[in-house]
Amino acid sequence: MNQRERFLAYMRFESVDRVPLMDMGVWDETFARWHHEGLPKWVTNLRHLEDYLHLDLSFNINWLPINNKIYPYFETAVLQETETEQIVRDAMGVTYRQRKWHRTIPQFLRFPVETEADYDALLPRLDGSDPGRYEGDFDEDLHWRRQRGEIVGLNFEGMFGFGRGLMGAEHWCMAFLDQPQLVRRIIADRISMAKRLLPRLLATGALDFVQIWEDMAYKTAPLISPRMVREFMLPAYAELVALLREGGVSLIMVDSDGHMLDLAPIWLEAGIDGVHPCEMAAGSDPLIVRQRHPHCAIIGGMDKRLIASGREGIDAELRRVQPLWEQGAYIPMLDHFVPPDLSYPDYSYYVERRRELLSHPIGGK
8 A cells, every 4th residue: 555545544444554654743943953862964854754764744744735815915014123023914914023033923913804894805815716826837746746646635724714814813703703794704705715716626536635724722622612613614614525525535634723522523513524633732632532433533642741751651652542543543643743842762762663553454444
């Protein structure tokens, strides 16, 4: 089996020769540390690391370059500047204050949509039929992805994630109460964009995997209530899933950080296959997800705090999730990018222990 065949079959609970061995990503700061701990200097990104350690290719850093956000972009501009700070408007129309030398989370000042009039003005940039949303070499790129046996995936900003980008998390959440008509318009237009944008891709029959990016939960709960998700978003999710299934997409998953246990049933009801990354620090334990939803595909959910604690923690965490990968449709990896508090010797041990444990065939259901 090649990597694409193995990944898709396994995530459908089918028999495979082994479980995929991959990681979501690695922070730049982590590579900087590892270079002092024995990692060759030429290994500077995840693709290098995958080649060096013989890992499967991550699905997460090779999405098809199809723009499903704002397009054309806003002109990036520095609006104000001091010796230490800048106020910037970025390509998505978001204005924020940031430090010039020490990068931290910026202070967001304004998002492109605050009122319905703002949204009306933005509509020309939300035209899914604009041919500029596809790269000029799209057909050739897709051809070679298929020739190489890669997982062909698309990251699509979802019903919550896209609106959050337009209005900011706080204003978007409040809009479900204060501006419900605008929320319904944005969600409906999101589906309209998909119907105009995706037919060219779906007609190729090459799209394997769609990640719906949401990030709609924090540490203890979703950002809006499950009742609101069901009321405002469930029909749109179902419509998007139907479009993708008609185009031959075999795997559809939602990417949401935070405590998303109460949202998973809604996504699954809409026909979505599974969830990731299962953030353990927020209580989204993949064992709980699988117990509640036996047919849910899962990626992630290994506690990076335990993995960073050393070999005993690594062994304990692998034992904890082993029942899941033996059932199928569970890829054991960290719930986010590999952090710099994990040493290179411990990461190497983590990789080799997974390789040892995942190397045998897994039978399908």
